[in-house]
Amino acid sequence: xxxxLSGYSIQYWLESCPQGYLMDTEYGRAPDAKEPALVLExxxxxxxxxxxxxxxxxxxxCALSASSGLxxxxxxxxxxxxLATQTLDEARHVEIFTQRLYDLxxxxxxxxxxxxxxxxxxxxxxxxTLLEKVDNKDFIPGVVxxxxxxxxxxxxxxxxxxxxxxxxxxxxxxxxxxxxxxERRHVGFGENYIGAxxxxxxxxxxxxxxxxxxxxxxxxxxxxxxxxxxESQEEFAEMKKRAAEAGGEVPKQxxxxxxxxxxxxxxxxxxxxxxxxxxxxxxxxxxxxxxxTPARP
Ligand SMILES: [Fe+2]
Ligand SMILES: [Fe+2]
Numbered sequence: 001x002x003x004x005l006s007g008y009s010i011q012y013w014l015e016s017c018p019q020g021y022l023m024d025t026e027y028g029r030a031p032d033a034k035e036p037a038l039v040l041e042x043x044x045x046x047x048x049x050x051x052x053x054x055x056x057x058x059x060x061x062c063a064l065s066a067s068s069g070l071x072x073x074x075x076x077x078x079x080x081x082x083l084a085t086q087t088l089d090e091a092r093h094v095e096i097f098t099q100r101l102y103d104l105x106x107x108x109x110x111x112x113x114x115x116x117x118x119x120x121x122x123x124x125x126x127x128x129t130l131l132e133k134v135d136n137k138d139f140i141p142g143v144v145x146x147x148x149x150x151x152x153x154x155x156x157x158x159x160x161x162x163x164x165x166x167x168x169x170x171x172x173x174x175x176x177x178x179x180x181x182x183e184r185r186h187v188g189f190g191e192n193y194i195g196a197x198x199x200x201x202x203x204x205x206x207x208x209x210x211x212x213x214x215x216x217x218x219x220x221x222x223x224x225x226x227x228x229x230x231e232s233q234e235e236f237a238e239m240k241k242r243a244a245e246a247g248g249e250v251p252k253q254x255x256x257x258x259x260x261x262x263x264x265x266x267x268x269x270x271x272x273x274x275x276x277x278x279x280x281x282x283x284x285x286x287x288x289x290x291x292x293t294p295a296r297p
Pocket of ligand 1 (some may be wrong): 060089183
């Protein structure tokens with residue numbers, strides 16, 4: 001296993017990440033970058049940005065807990081060292097998205113209460129399902145849950161948000177792009193490393209498949225809450241109106257063959273769900289796990 005793991009060494013991480021794409025950034029973006037005036041000044045837009053960023057902090061806190069928790073469960077030294085780099089990546093993600101909450105005007109003293117107020121209960125369940133495996137030092141399900149399910153989801157969500165924000169909010173888009181580069185490394189590790197372990201312990205498969213099905217369900221329920229309940233539908237429509245009133249053309253937001261700016265929230269939800277579930281199926285197939293279709297919330 002030594003060979004491919006050189007791509008997951010601390011040396012590689014240093015050169016590509018802190019000394020590479022994160023050079024000259026502060027909290028993941030240009031030091032002087034600011035949130036757009038519309039986001040800061042329009043209360044509805046600001047609240048929506050806080051709500052979305054809260055889910056990112058919740059997800060990244062779970063990733064931090066999982067990647068650090070898995071270090072002592074890992075069966076070899078190379079995996080421990082990779083997970084140490086991932087732990088620092090995840091801690092950084094927690095920090096930069098928390099910093100975005102501060103940039104959006106959340107007072108430091110109100111951080112935890114803000115998170116509690118806006119966190120999606122289905123996302124919390126999603127995290128708990130994974131952390132139960134980690135707490136039991138159940139390494140293989142833990143890595144599949146973290147590096148394939150959680151990060152597969154994060155990867156697509158970040159990419160979609162990046163497409164939506166690239167022109168409207170370059171500050172947030174830059175924060176996301178460094179995170180996407182990190183997540184790509186993490187997902188790659190899950191896939192490349194865990195396949196051989198599953199071959200040695202095929203009796204683990206049913207447990208992993210159950211976990212995948214359960215986490216996928218909570219993920220879909222989270223998406224459904226974010227996009228298609230009536231409150232969020234109305235909010236989307238109102239934000240679109242205000243953005244139009246604020247003037248300027250709505251730029252194209254191309255992602256997976258669609259212009260996000262033209263989609264209804266329910267269409268965005270379908271596109272995101274389909275994209276992530278397809279990814280799960282492909283990546284799980286590569287490590288010898290049969291994808292289980294989740295119940296629809
Ligand atoms: Fe992360
Ligand atoms: Fe990650």
